[in-house]
Ligand code: OGA
């Protein structure tokens with residue numbers, strides 16, 4: 001695949017270029033995206049230079065995996081705050097006890113027993129909080145308790161997918177805007193329906209279908225399960241376009257699948273990735289608990 005070859009070569013060159021420039025070590029996890037980060041303790045305060053290096057590494061690798069972390073919710077919130085404003089969850093059930101900006105992500109039912117759980121929206125491809133006027137820059141997800149195996153998370157590269165589209169198609173897509181809706185997203189994923197409060201807190205917004213990543217200047221597809229239809233088009237025609245593009249953009253060659261290890265904190269770039277949880281574990285038997293913080297980003301342009 002041409003894409004993979006090009007990325008591989010560039011990854012090699014970039015690693016050489018930044019060696020010594022970052023106050024941590026970044027080891028690529030796949031030719032497409034992702035790097036393991038060693039030598040960064042998210043429980044300790046970090047300097048502005050380290051923060052900038054993390055953002056630089058995120059622009060480069062899209063997914064960063066900090067190994068062997070030991071984080072209380074408060075420490076995770078403090079670390080996340082270095083990168084920008086934290087987002088509360090629209091779903092008030094998912095505002096963490098004690099530290100409301102830390103969202104519990106798990107497969108527990110009302111009685112704290114393993115089940116399909118309440119986070120089923122996470123099993124559809126999406127980019128976090130695209131239904132907000134200022135959607136997320138990055139999400140930080142920290143593994144608290146993992147099933148014996150499985151419970152992976154997949155990431156799809158919307159920059160690589162866009163790059164593979166024919167030039168004429170890119171031109172056609174350029175002017176389009178998609179509506180994103182918390183309410184519609186919940187319906188599509190089979191989650192409990194949005195409450196009146198939630199609809200008031202997160203009314204639908206529209207964003208460009210093709211956005212320019214503010215950190216790299218590269219164009220990416222911006223869609224996912226929160227997107228509902230194309231502005232100015234009949235709803236069904238827009239739904240069909242979103243379906244078609246998303247099916248294209250989530251093919252194997254655009255995906256990195258993360259297999260969690262205890263102590264992992266994964267940081268991903270919501271501006272250029274779709275992601276989803278993978279239901280590859282026995283959900284009614286094993287517990288999977290993660291803590292999530294979300295950094296607000298810029299207006300997509
Ligand atoms: C999220 C999310 C995926 C997972 O926390 O935003 O989509 O694998 N999580 O739990």
Ligand code: MN
Pocket residue numbers: 122126127128275
């Ligand atoms: Mn998510």
